[in-house]
Amino acid sequence: IARFFIIFPEHRTSVWILDLATVVAAIGAAATAIALNAEGWWPVLTTLLRAAFSIALVGGIVLHIVRWWQAARDARARRQIEWAALGLLVGLVPWATVVWLPRQLGIEVDPFSWMMVLPMVALPFALVAATMEYRLWDLEPIARDALSATLVLVIGGFAFAVTNHLLVNYAGGFGSLRNLFAFATGVLLVMLLQPIRTQVGHFLEHWLYHGRRPPRWLLTHATRELAQVTEPRELLSRLTSTLRDGLDFDVVATYLRVGDGAFSRVGSPEGYLPEHIPASVLSHHFPSSEEEALAAAGYTLRLTLDRVDTVHGLLYLGLRRGLFPLGSEAREVVEAFTAQAAVALESARYLDDLRQQAEEYRILHANTQRIIESSAAAILVCDASGRILSANTEAAGIFEVNAPELVSVSLDSLVVLPQEWRDNLPLQAANAEGRTKDPLHRRVIMAVSVLELDSGSFNGRVVVLQDVTELRELQDRIRDQERMAALGRLASGLAHEINTPLTGISSFAQMLGEMTPPEDPRASLVSKLVDQSFRVSRIVANLREAIRGGGEEMTILDLASVARNAALEAARSLGAADRLEIEKSGPVMALGVTGPVELAVSNMVRNAIEASDPGMAIRISTACGEVWAEVRVDDSGPGVAEKDLERVFEPFFSTKTDRGGTGMGLAITRDMISNLGGEVSLENLAHGGARATVRLRRWKESEASS
Structure with a gap:
């Protein structure tokens, strides 16, 4: 044992002196057993051997403590020393506590002394494990389990030995009760050993890990x-x-x-x-x-x-x-x-x-919303049936409501959709024409694309609307202007062709009038023939000037007088002069050109006569305000359908196609008056019939002075 403590854990240390002393001691001890009459030396030899063992044990322990202290940075050597110390502690402490100490106190524990020899097996095992470095780094859990078991064994054995000593020496008169009390004490100790071992294990664990948490x-x-x-x-x-x-x-x-x-x-x-x-x-x-x-x-x-x-x-x-x-x-x-x-x-x-994807989705959604909001087109997200789920600001502007108010509204209630779109919106569509159902009747182009609202289900639609009202109106105006230009070229050619025979007719009519005496009954017919030939000549000239845009300088004219004369000529040509009701008024002065104004009033009167039933009156009136001077022509007909009030001024649109209408009269009338800075309008009267109004800028005497 002394030799082991000296060389461990350094295997190269020379200990020949100790080896020689050990051999001598062994030979001497053997000689006392062999030699005759050597029994008297046995007590002396036993005392010497016990002293040598104690000195070697204490010296080895001190030596190992010194070496453990010196091996502060050598983890392997330090752990080997700790393993050897664990073996000594587990092997010797039970024997010293349960056998040696009670004997020193005069307590006999002979029935248990043999049990205390068993833990000494740990001593050679620990020394071998330390030397062979077996599980060198598992000292803490092994030490915890070994020491807790050893301490429990020591506590239990010592307590039972003391109890048994007391019962034997002081309870001999109790008879069988002493045995019962001894049995109960043993059972109680067994019941207490497990919680004691648990608490001892916690204490050792706390000590082994230096107060830190165990693994x-x-x-x-x-x-x-x-x-x-x-x-x-x-x-x-x-x-x-x-x-x-x-x-x-x-x-x-x-x-x-x-x-x-x-x-x-x-x-x-x-x-x-x-x-x-x-x-x-x-x-x-x-x-x-x-x-x-x-x-x-x-x-x-x-x-x-x-x-x-x-x-x-x-x-x-x-x-x-x-x-x-x-x-x-x-x-x-x-x-x-x-x-x-x-x-x-x-x-x-x-x-x-997921958090990053959610943030990316939020950013993508926000950017998409910004893109949608900044789009010049109206964008609606709908389900397959056309129920609006979201809308951008442009869409709200088209329908003149706030965007949230469009949510859950059916698209069919806002826009006149194609017939095949009524039940379900198509998956894909482009350049579909439609009109809004509000009073403005905006013209829109619609495009539809499919949208995946639910995973794997293409049950959504993105509807893009473009307000093309102004574009279509511009296209219509361009188309009308092209038609008017073609018509102007035709009218110019016709005017030239008509003027040639008309000049002859007018000349011959004048010559015939000069040759016909006034008292001749045919003189009045010849006079009408001359007047009508001149009228036709003026109509052709006015029509040509109106189509070409006119070039005459505006003058001051009495709108009431011009309107009265034009209305009478138009009514006479249709044999309806007796149906006119011309309101008497003073002069209504306006700025304009007589020919286009006469032609405009004439067209209005003709339309009024044709729209009214036979015998129904046609009322002509004039009025003036601060800015405008007006001629009003009221008929007694059925009026004009609301949807056609604006279209009647479009070229080639006519409600009289079955009666030979060409759709050019009101279009030419509006263009002629517009060229004069005026307006032409048509409205239905509350009591029935329609009113056509020709409006020119009023002339004031202050304008002349200025």
Whole structure:
């Protein structure tokens, strides 16, 4: 034993003096047993051997304490010494406590003395384990279990020995009650041993881990804390601090898998550690060439945080307290802990991915809304039936409501849709014409595209409307102007062709009038023939000037007089002069040209006569205001349909196509008056019939003076 303590754990130490002394002592002891009459030396020899053993034991313990203190930076030697000390403690303390100490106190424990020899088996096992370095780094859990069992055995054995001594010496008169009391005491001790062992284990665990949490704490408490972290980098930071503080690791590094498959370091930058580690290190043992910097910094172990063949992160660990590697129990705990941490990390990464996707969706949705809102077209999101789900500002402007008010409204109630769109909107459509159902009757072009509202279900539609009212009106005006230009060329040619015979007719009529005496009954007919030929000539000239845009300078005219004459001529030509009711009024002075005004009033009167039933009156009136002078022609007909009030002024639109109407009269009338700076309008009267109004700018005497 002394020799072992001297050479352990340094196997090269020379102890020949001690070996020689041991041999001499062994020979001397053997000689006393062989030599005759040597029994008298036995007590002396026994005393010497006990003294030598005690001196060697105490010296070995002191020597090991000194060597343990000197091996502060040699973790392996220090742990071997601790293993040997554990064997001594477990092997000798029970015997010293239960056998030697009671004997010194005069207490006989012969029935239990043989049991105290059994723990001494731990002494050679511990010495062999220390020498062979067997489970060298598992000292803490083994020491906890061995010492707790030893202390429980010591406490139980000593208590039972003392109790038995008291019962034998002082309770002899109780008879069988003494045996019953001894049995009850034994049962009570057995019941108390397990809780005592648990409490002793907690105490030893607290002492062995220097007041820090044991490895099992990671599985019961730290795992629960990590499960509450939802951000991957924060989770790895918590893992680092937990391992560093809970298991006394001097260095801990964590790496998180990033998008390209590599691993990025988590934590504050440290120049001696790589910031990124490629995924190729997983196919090599630690340390690979990319991990040499980690090995040089004191890292000794790499653990993967993986789930279902997917590695989410890497964990690098150094030594515990800068000296000790992981023992088997601590490694199992750390591996189980990292497995739980991998689950938490996977959940955190998925949650982080969902959070990022939600943020990307929010940004995408916000940008989409901005794009939709900034669009010059009206955009509606509808379901397949046409129920509006959302609308942009332009759409609200077309329908003249706030955008939220359009939600849940049917598109069919807002726009005149094609017949095939009434039940369900098409999946795809473009350039479909429609009109709004509001009083403005805006003309729109519609395009439809399919939209996936629910996963796998294309039950939505995006409807884009473009207000083309002004564009269509411009196109109509251009088309009308082209028609008018063609008509003007035709009218100019016809006027030239008509003027040639008309000039002859007019000349011959004048000659015939000169040749016919006034008292001749045919003189009045000849006079009418001359007047009508002149009238036809004026109509052709006015029509040509109106179509060409006119070039005459506006003059001051009495609108009442011009209107009265034009109305009478138009009524006479249709044989309806007796149906005119001309309101008497004073002069109504306006700025204009007589020919176009006469032609406009004539067209209005003709239309009124044709629209009214035979015998019904046609009322002609004039009025003036601050700015305008007006001629009003009221008929007694059925009026004009509301939808046609504006269209009647379009070229080639006529409500009298069955009676030879060409649709040019009111169009020419409006253009002629517009060229004079005036207006022509048509409205229905409350009591029936329609009113056509020719409006010119009023002339005031102050204008002449100015």
